[in-house]
Amino acid sequence: MLEIPKELYEKLKDILGNRVKTEEDFLEKYSHDETAELQNIVPGAVLFPISTEEVSQIMKLANTYKVPITPRGAGTGLSGGAIPAQGGIVLSLEKMNKLLEFDEANLMITVEPGMITSEIQKVAEKYGLLYAGDPCSSESSTIGGNIAENAGGNKVLKYGPTGAHVYGLEVVLPTGEITNFGGKMVKNVTGLDLVHLMVGSEGTLGIVTKITLRLMPKPKFSVALLAPFKSVETAIKAVPMLIKDAGVMPSSLEFMDNPSIKLACKFLNVSFPYADAGAHLILEIEGNDKEAVADEYEKLGDICLREGALEVFVADNRNTREKLWKVRKAIAEALMVYSPVHCMEDVSVPTANIPALLKGAMKIANSHELETIAFGHAGDGNVHITFIRGESPIDHWNNHLKPALENLYELTKELGGCISGEHGIGLKRKKYLPIVLDKPQINLIKGIKRIFDPNNILNPGKIVDIQ
Ligand SMILES: Cc1cc2nc3c(=O)[nH]c(=O)nc-3n(C[C@H](O)[C@H](O)[C@H](O)COP(=O)(O)OP(=O)(O)OC[C@H]3O[C@@H](n4cnc5c(N)ncnc54)[C@H](O)[C@@H]3O)c2cc1C
Structure with a gap:
């Protein structure tokens, strides 16, 4: 790992004063993001600029001394983007928050x-x-x-x-x-x-x-629907039907399988309707005309029932809507607490292929004997299939995770999809990029990086390697 020259520290202190941090607890806190399976990498310093001018001066110095700089927001990333892969300096933008x-x-x-x-x-x-x-x-x-x-x-x-x-x-x-x-x-x-x-x-x-x-x-009216289904298969098969048949574009169409709901409810200490159902969909409809919104949610509710929903609950006030969303939004955090050894995936496929994705992913998980949960943004084709170590021996986990990921990414490619819909490549998926991007594309990405960053000092080692 690269040492930061003493002379550079002094120059950074001249610009930032005590907003240059090198104390151990700071370095530890800024050595990771929220990606479960990546190792921490401790930076040599963390900087807290408060203006564009300060950021510019830092970058000029980093370029002169060829020291890597890793920008960082809140560190909630799920692909290792804010981990200082080659050491050097973490540049936190937290104080530029106006x-x-x-x-x-x-x-x-x-x-x-x-x-x-x-x-x-x-x-x-x-x-x-x-x-x-x-x-x-x-x-x-x-x-x-x-x-x-x-x-x-x-x-x-x-x-x-x-x-x-x-x-x-x-x-x-x-x-x-x-x-x-x-x-x-x-x-x-x-x-x-x-x-x-x-x-x-x-x-x-x-x-x-x-x-x-x-x-x-802001649309004047929002209504959320909660539709429990007997199984993952029936719930996920309903997704393309809801997009195709209703003539309405919901603002949200989220999917949660049974273990995801159980985890979130345990984490929040709340109960949930039909908590034993195989899977739930949450839909949200927004609009300015109350009757039109009611008409739209009725159409969507009818399709849910036609496709096998056990019931359709309507949350038409802020309080009940927020309760639903709280459970949905807590899944990732609950996973970190109750299943810290896991690998949350972010594959994305054309919406009509979402049933094939889920079916194939479950087959892959079974063939590798890996515990799995699935939740996410099914309406836009992006589901977080998550492999969990659970009670399995660590050797089993270590031996099976990589081939299971390769199988999942190959499947996604076959279905016309990509390996990340929203969490990014970062460190976590870099080695798998050639599964979905061909050589000319990877070369273009490398070429663009070289033009912007000839000395490869800005967040080096992410997405692609150029040296
Ligand atoms: C519980 C939980 C739920 C989540 N849900 C979602 C979700 O629903 N959808 C979703 O897309 N993601 C989700 N994420 C992932 C994460 O929150 C997002 O990727 C988010 O955009 C990261 O923001 P951050 O400020 O934490 O960035 P960080 O993790 O600090 O950094 C992420 C990347 O951005 C770069 N970066 C940060 N600031 C700057 C800047 N000013 N200039 C240039 N580069 C910069 C970093 O170098 C890094 O590569 C979730 C994460 C958690 C923990």
Whole structure:
């Protein structure tokens, strides 16, 4: 692991003062994200800049001394993106967390990257508007991290992932230069779309220091439906039918199998209707006309019943809706508490192929004798199939996980899908990238990285290796 030159420390302290941290407890805290199966890597220092100018000065120094810099938001990532793979420095954007501008006339909000996603949602709501980015980690993740991962979540089906709401970015390039991509224009074909090259680039091309997001009018009415099904198969088979037959686009269509619900309920100490059912779907419908919304949820409810739902519960007030979502959003956290040795996957397939994905994944899990749970954003084809060590011997887990993952990724490819829908490649999936991306694509990614970051100092070792 690379040592940080003493001279560089002194220069960083001149810029940041006591916002350069080298105490052991800081280094430990910033050595990992939330990816269960990756090892911690301790950085040499953690920096807390408070302005774009400071970020720029840090990058210029890092380039001169060729010291790796790993940007970090809240560290809730699930692919190891914020782990300092080659040591060096972690650059935390946590203190750059201000709301910079609320532009009501243009329905735009400009924020710093360390702002917590739910805070942005709350500001929008205060003005009767909607920020539609909504990962399950919205209470803890930052908008900078959401952009770097193109985070998805619960409303992608209707509103798209984080990138769909991003219009302008201020970026500090690995060389320390400061530039602005996009702006508040709704249409823009001037040059290349570098805004959306940054989105999903996992902190490897530049550090996002300012973000302009588009807001939309908040729908007046929201209704959630909860539909328990006897088995995983019947629940998941209903998903493409709900998309195809209802003539309605729900804002959410989430899937939870029985073990997922049990874990979340145990974690929250709550009960859940039909807790013994094989699987549940949660649907949410939003609109401005109460009767139209009622008509739409009736159509969706009827299709659920036609496809075998045991019952359909309607949550038409904020309190009951929030109770449902609390359970759904707690699954990942409950998993970390009760099954810390696990591997949460993030494969994504065309929605009509979601039944084939689940069937194939269960077959793979059985053939490797791995315990599995499945939950996630079934409506957009993205389900978190999760292998769990459970009671199995550690050798069994170690010997079977990799081949099971390879089988799952091959299956996803056959179904026209990809190996990550929202959590990213990072460190976790780097070695599997060639299963789904051909050589010309991987070479293009490497070429783009080299242009942005000729010295390979920004988050090196993520997505692809270039040296
Ligand atoms: C309980 C739980 C639930 C989750 N649910 C979802 C979900 O529903 N949908 C979903 O998509 N994800 C989900 N995630 C994953 C995670 O929350 C998201 O990937 C989130 O976007 C990460 O944000 P963060 O601020 O924690 O970023 P970090 O983990 O700190 O960093 C993630 C990546 O972003 C880079 N980065 C951070 N800030 C910047 C910046 N300013 N400029 C450039 N690069 C930067 C880092 O280098 C790293 O590569 C969940 C995670 C947990 C723990």
